Amino acid sequence: MRKSAAGPSLLLALTLSLIAGTGFTAQAGNASDRTNDGPSIVLGAPTGPENCGLRDGGCSREYRYGVMVWSPETGSQPVRGAIRTAWAAEGAESGGLGYPVAAQTCTDGNCTQTFERGAITRARTGETTVQRTIDNAADAAVVVNKQRPLNPVTYVPENLVNVEGQQLRSDAASALQQLKDAAAADGVAMRVMSGYRSYEKQAGLYNNYVAQYGQEVADTISARPGHSEHQTGLAVDIASPDGTCSLQACFKDTAAGQWAAANAHRFGFIIRYPEGASETTGYSYEPWHLRYVGTDIAGSIHSQGIATLEEYLGLPPASDY
Ligand SMILES: [Zn+2]
Secondary structure, eight states: OOOOOOOOOHHHHHHHHHHHTSOOBSTTOOGGGOOOOSOOOBOOSBOSOOEEEEGGGEEEEEETTEEEEEETTTEEEEEEHHHHHHHHHTTGGGSSSOSBOSOOEEETTEEEEEETTEEEEEOTTSOEEEEEGGGOTTSTTOOOBTTBOOSSTTOOOSSEEEETTEEEEHHHHHHHHHHHHHHHHTTOOOEEEEOOOOHHHHHHHHHHHHHHHOHHHHHHHSOOTTOOGGGGTOEEEEEOTTOTTTTSGGGGGSHHHHHHHHHGGGGTEEESSOTTOHHHHSSOOOTTEEEEOOHHHHHHHHHHTOOOHHHHTTOOOOSOO
16 A cells, blocks of 8 residues: 655645745645645646546646646656656556556656556657556566467466466465455355466467367467467466356356455456457456456456456457457
8 A cells, every 4th residue: 555645734835835936846735636745846836626536536636737646545646748648648547557656757857757557758858668567478467368469479477386286376376365265264165277378388279279160260269379368377267166167157157156256356356358348358258267467456447347457457459369
């Protein structure tokens, strides 16, 4: 959890602005601008009222030279200039980068600002560069779909551990263990069907389907190698211990399926391929396929009532290759 400290009073803000002669600064905003514990960035006078109702209970307010953005998780941070333009192009707080977690800092005219899922750099030359953790195969926020292969396509995760004869990344494995323990405490048992699959293994599966049914049909039932979430080590297929409805849509009606749908987010998992979202995800309903994204993203997706990871991150639909 990130907490923000209380900011100076309005009186102090006015005093500081009079002393500095530059108008309000981000640090010395009034109470309605929330608080800011980051470095002081001059935003000038406010040009509009505070606008709340942003994702996860956030608020923003426009100033002459930028915007102040606040959320309960990240506190209050100023965003301005070319970095703000680039952030807006990414979808601002509802896009791939999420909320700012610090003010921009500059060295020798090169400025950088960090966000929940990445950073934006504006070089002295004027060029802006966006780094996104959703592009990083080793990050729990990575997005893999038919439009977004793993980079590199032969990526192998580190820290794979054994889980019921399958492998998962250690962070996903310990979260899954907590999920299974909590389900068991509610009298619901589940077992692990499938975890990590290597590029080579996925290639074998996919090529078998192509040989059997042709590529068009194969693409509807199996991911191409380098495009499978199972290759990240963050995806797991679960089943009921008695095998009822294994890898079938009716798994949603089993005790394990219902428990997972209601509780997976508490442990950082999402139902990655929900019902009726194949135009976005590229896959039909898979109530058994859980994807570890961490509790921040999973909790936010759940509380915001957003169906897919693509929609949550402002990414284009990936119905096909
Ligand atoms: Zn799966």
